[in-house]
Amino acid sequence: MSCVTFLTDEQRRRLHLAALDGTPVSTFRSPEVTGSTLRRLRALAQDPRPGIRASAAAHRHAPADLLHTLADDEDTRVRVALARNAWAGPDLLDRLAGDAAAAVRQWVAVHPAAPAQARKRLAQDEDPQVRAVLAMVTSSR
Structure with a gap:
């Protein structure tokens, strides 16, 4: 699970309201993947902390080239996160x-x-x- 959230305040508010009134959360779409999202993922993948790099490796929108680069990571936790990534x-x-x-x-x-x-x-x-x-x-x- 990623330690970084990409939800806006409005999306968090809507999810909270949905939980209160019983609306299925699956009716809410994920935010669009933007250049900013991809830049953040690339930055996370270069962080000196393995847990942060693992976060990037587990992200559903991480580009394939980034995932392949992380496959060479020296830390096993990062490579485990890649192998667990449902979108690998x-x-x-x-x-x-x-x-x-x-x-x-x-x-x-x-x-x-x-x-x-x-x-x-x-x-x-x-x-x-x-x-x-x-x-x-x-x-x-």
């Missing part, structure tokens, strides 16, 4: 399936968009937990 593309997930950290590979194994070639590699992973997670997910689908 198959090419990025395939790349993360070869990550040095087993935790990253486990998240790729459970990602619904993980491509077949990544799943095939993970089925042969050296880490038994990665293989077990993949087997559990595969058997439940």
